[in-house]
Amino acid sequence: MSNILQEKVLLEGLAREDRASVEQIYRDNYGMIQSFVLNNNGTTDDAADIFQEAMIVLFEKSKSPDFELNCQLKTYLYSVCRRLWLKRLQQMQRLGRQSDFLEEVVPVDDxxxxxxxxxxxxxxxxxxxxxxxxxxxxxxxxxxxxxxxxxxxxxxxxxxxxxxxxxxxxxxxxxxxxxxxxxxxxxx
Amino acid sequence: MEDTLLIDAAERFARGEMSAEEKIFFEELRKQNPELDQLVVEQLFFLNELERYGNTKNFKHILQETEAKLVQEGMISRSPLQGDSKVVYLWKRYKRTIAVAASIAGIVSLSIVGISALLHREKNDNLKILVGQLKEKDREIKQIKNQTDKLAAAIENNAPTAPRPRVDAKFRATGFLIDVSNNFIVTNAHVVNEARHQLIVENNRGEQFTAEAIYTNPEADLAILKVKDNTFKKMSPIPYSIRKSNADLGEQVFMLGFPKQEIVYGEGYVSAKNGYQMDTTYFQLSTSANEGNSGSPVINRNGELLGIITSMETNAEGVVFAIKSSNIYKAMDEVKKMKGYEDIRITSQPSLKGSDRVSQIKKVEDYVFMVKGN
Structure with missing residues (x-):
């Protein structure tokens, strides 16, 4: 199965609240998100919180009838987590140096x-x-x-x-x- | 249109459960009546919100479980006791009360074993973890309690007339006689589970006898003990009858139990027909109870035994749960299947009806025992 197809199946599973899909997405992406948060003034707990929230964002998006992901799942999750984390850093006024892991970021503000x-x-x-x-x-x-x-x-x-x-x-x-x-x- | 009718119609409309005819009629009705249409739109919106709420809640639950699994695998690290779980929070409140009570008065702390047994039955992973933590806390409290009990015992030893306790008890609860030919005592299964080495029953005069559990049913939280010591004097038939039917709402009841070293009387009323989370094995009482009250008989004014006190709700004052007395008969049926007990039956000589409360208590108190052990 191609990567794109695989991700499509995962996202369909997510919309159905399928446990195996949720677990797979965690396994594929959590490490990257944790590194990002840890490298930007966060703790492992922050990383777990942020990832959960990003999963909910993805879940809500996957539920909408005209849902389509125009980028890799990894890129999307990273973009959402990054946005959410920067927002939280701002709220906590803990802004420090920014280090990014992926070059590519997609707009996720909406x-x-x-x-x-x-x-x-x-x-x-x-x-x-x-x-x-x-x-x-x-x-x-x-x-x-x-x-x-x-x-x-x-x-x-x-x-x-x-x-x-x-x-x-x-x-x-x-x-x-x-x-x-x-x-x-x-x-x- | 009545509100409930409207909800019904809107719900069936949204789910596509209406017949074609009904649908046309309903849509026609909406067209002609803008007010109704507005209500339907609002209703559909609300149902949609509720649906979303349900989905998100389910999804969050799955996230939590997945995360917990990966935390165990070591892929995710979480500091312990994250989140504001209700049970943990309640425990903290609990602990404070207990610590104060235990240190000031040397009184035994409250029990959560009953509730944890209830939680345990839900087979919910999240809850199970919490129960484990609670039990650990419980053990800490038990230590405090043990120390205070030792203190109390030391004080008793100094008093010239006090009987010397033979057993260094780890816990204390209540039980009551239901059969005087075999000396069967009913108490909670969670009480028996506390005993690792020795199980002792003590009457109101401080006389102690060894007992053994011949039957336990953790589901109904019921256990039957048999007094083993020959020194136990045969008593006349039990003065209360054991009710087969359910307790009625509003029935006035009294309880006798051992939340402290001596027997304590309490009063209350039946406040609901089912227990925690609609558990039909139990009914609900409005009264106060402490640890040690586990296993106390609940008796109405006519001398009918309605239940056995088991647990209390942690987030509400005075909400106590008791096992319905009909479960005693079920337990006895099981005991009858055991060798040597085929012929047993519960014989009672109800003699409480019509007496005033003080004489009722005098008759009952000899049949109520402190259950302790280590």
Whole structure:
């Protein structure tokens, strides 16, 4: 398989939340990113954090319908990590000498901006989830995150049938929606 | 349109679950009614947000697991105790409380073994790691506790009338008699797991007897001990009955246990029918409990035993979990399969109904034992 094809398969796996693909991308690229961060005033923990965030950026990008990577995966990840790390250095005012590892860097500012917006939405949803209480939280997570069937959920939560569980789920969703939009609209 | 109906419609619309007819009707409705259309758009947007949230959350989980794997392989290095895990955070709070309590009053610290047993059952790798750390912390606390217990014992030894403890105990919990012909005592499986060498039961008069665990079920966190010493005097049938059905919400209950060197009485009520994370083996009580209360009987005003105290939630005050008493029958069924115990059955002479609480306690306290060991 050619390199380009291989990377395409990996990225498709990533969009499907496939563990093996995630692991492969880590194995192929982590060393380079760690060296970059360590050489630019960072620690191994910083490197691990930055790499995780870059993976999320890549994941979000891979999910969009018109997704296409116009460069090598390695170049893209490096560009994102570099941008994210420089940004964090600026925030911490720890700017020192800059050393680059790859000559080639692609523009990633749009992707990172998109990611920051997504990240903000994620936090609002997470906060709303934290506020609705039990059993609402578990019920909604079982349905929308673990993607379980209503029938199974009814059994696990002790509802007599799937319809009752569904009714409860709707009530919970209405509450979650209110909490979410209260924050979301504030943030706009 | 009602909000839930709208959600249902929007959700089925988004998932393509509507029939063609329904879809046309729904779209027509939206066209004619801009307000409704606005609500549908909002709803679809929200569902999309929720979907994204779910995906990202799942993905983050996979990232964490992948990273943990590579950390173990040595490819990634992380300083220990990264992240603000809830369990670890709670533990820190816990530890502070305990350290103060243990140093000031010499009182035994709280237990997390029960919760860790619960966590353990979730078979979640992240949680397992945390449990390991907690257990390590627990061991440190046990050492402090041991020292304070020794101090307490030393003080007792100086007092002329106090009985001399024969065993240098490493832990303390509670158990209660359920069968007086075989002298079976029920306690938590996690209590028994603490005992490496010796298991001792001690009655309210300070008399100690060796016991052995003949049955443990870590899933239900239930263990049955048998008193081995011949010096154990045969007692009259147990004064409480063991309830087969579930506890009812709001039932007033009392508990007797050994969070300290002497028996302690507590009160509470049944606050939920299921336990931690909807675990149906347990029910929830609103009361207070400490380490040492593990294995305490939970009895209602009519003298029915409803459950066995096991664990408490770490992030909420007064939320205590007890194993449903029906599990005792299940455990006894298992014991009956063992050689020599085929004919056992739980016999009780309920004599608590109608008595006032003080006389109820007087009748029950002889049947409640401190379980200790090392």
């Amino acid at each position: 992707d990172i901006e998109f990611h920051e917006k997504r990240q903000q939405d994620f936090m609002i949803m997470e906060a709303a989830m934290g506020k609705i209480g039990e059993p609402c939280k578990s019920l909604l997570e079982a349905y929308y995150i673990q993607k379980k069937q209503m029938q199974q959920i009814a059994g696990e939560f002790g509802y007599t049938n799937a319809d009752n569980a569904k009714t409860q789920k709707y009530k919970c969703l209405v509450r979650l929606k209110k909490l979410f939009f209260a924050q979301y609209k504030n943030g706009q």
